[in-house]
Amino acid sequence: MEFSSKLIESAVNEFSKLPGIGKKTALRLVLHLLKQEEIFTTDIAQSLTEMRQNIKYCKKCHNISDEEVCNICKSHKRDNSIICLVEDTRDVLAIENTSQYNGLYHVLGGIISPIEGIGTEDLTIDSLMERVSTPDSEVKEIIFGLSPTMEGDTTAFYISKKVKQLGIKTSTIARGIPIGGELEYADEITLGRSIVSRTTYE
Amino acid sequence: MEFSSKLIESAVNEFSKLPGIGKKTALRLVLHLLKQEEIFTTDIAQSLTEMRQNIKYCKKCHNISDEEVCNICKSHKRDNSIICLVEDTRDVLAIENTSQYNGLYHVLGGIISPIEGIGTEDLTIDSLMERVSTPDSEVKEIIFGLSPTMEGDTTAFYISKKVKQLGIKTSTIARGIPIGGELEYADEITLGRSIVSRTTYE
Structure with missing residues (x-):
């Protein structure tokens, strides 16, 4: 794809580095940003940068956290x-x-x-x-x-x-037929496993 | 969805404002950013902000351009x-x-x-x-x-x-059956139109 603008090209390239976002989707997102107020884009940019720079990992459970120890470990x-x-x-x-x-x-x-x-x-x-x-x-x-x-x-x-x-x-965690799933569409391995590790009624 | 971190929550919310990106996709993108070097995120953020702040529209054709008049109009x-x-x-x-x-x-x-x-x-x-x-x-x-x-x-x-x-x-621009498209799968209106506006062999 050839762009009439280097700025667009660079923004599209950056967006398409993200997983699941190709050049076409990236361009759609960039053009969407252009249609919105400038604050819309700066908010996104600032939020991502802040998140990346200030995020911490809980030193106990390694979950993402804003502090040294996460809310779950602290509770x-x-x-x-x-x-x-x-x-x-x-x-x-x-x-x-x-x-x-x-x-x-x-x-x-x-x-x-x-x-x-x-x-x-x-x-x-x-x-x-x-x-x-x-x-x-x-x-x-x-x-x-x-x-x-x-x-x-x-x-x-x-x-x-x-x-x-x-x-x-x-x-x-239990492996078996998902709730709401239909038996006939379950794959053989899951179905086989669900019989072997059946739950006994008490 | 409840997040253990306000930073993540804010980044996910910002991402999911974009068209076609829901909360789940936004979270996947945010976690991807966390796995990469910090420069990866700042590059994206900077590129988007610069693009939004400096983009111009060609005063002749209104296409996106880096200058007053775009390359196509100037050519x-x-x-x-x-x-x-x-x-x-x-x-x-x-x-x-x-x-x-x-x-x-x-x-x-x-x-x-x-x-x-x-x-x-x-x-x-x-x-x-x-x-x-x-x-x-x-x-x-x-x-x-x-x-x-x-x-x-x-x-x-x-x-x-x-x-x-x-x-x-x-x-x-011509409306008709797309090249490579199969006739039997074309909708009636397109097929009808393609007969009415048929191209005569010269």
Whole structure:
């Protein structure tokens, strides 16, 4: 694409560096910015820059936070005996939105993936081990809230072996047919798994 | 969605003001920015702000430009006797990319749409009339490069009535079956139109 303006070209190029935004979408966004007041664009720019420059990560759970320790880790209402292990901040948000979990989190920052060159040392596993092995740790259970992929399972397996030595119970979120999902459209592996790990009526 | 950080919340809100970007996509973009170096974000922010603050519109054709008069209007290689009338800058880019047109453009800045409250006075129609009625105007034909919608046709009809009084020829880009398109999947109106305005072999 050839642009009549270097300014547009540079803005389009910058926008299209973002994931899922191609040149055409970038141009649509740039032209939208031009149609709005100048303050609209400066607000976006300022907000992004401030966010990037001032963001902190909770030193306990590595979740994104505005302070040294995040609101969840600080809260007195949360159950300190359970930690849910997740890949990134998005998963924390997703689980928090269910209102079904009242424990703490630990954000790994990724999952073990030899293909992408992510090893155990790139994740916050050491920090987790430290967290659960301090004398005043109340942690009794670690829930693996990881994606049901090869990489997710490998990560869970690696960590569960480590924490079991400390006498901590491990579990994983249930895999099965999604609620509202139709049985006939479920893939074979999910369906098979849902039979093997069926829930007994009490 | 509840965020653990006000900075993230504000960045997500700003991003999701853009068209086609919802809260979930905005969050994905924000988390992507966090994974990159800080310079990545500041580059985007700076580029957008500079673009918005310094962009000009060509005083002849109203296309986006870095200078008072755009490269197309300034060029000696373009045919000054034809003007292609388009809705916005994106259309200029699209037509330029075909390399099939060597005339000038006039960007209307929209099309007449009573529903959206866009009237003739909101468009650059007066400027077009001025442009074609000056004594040194060489314009002999105006091509309507507008979308084949009710609004596009209304706009074309309104303007063609005005410029015909000046003895200027008007035409519209061809409507028909897209090249590579299959006849059986074409809608009835397009197919009907393509028969009525068929091209005679010479």
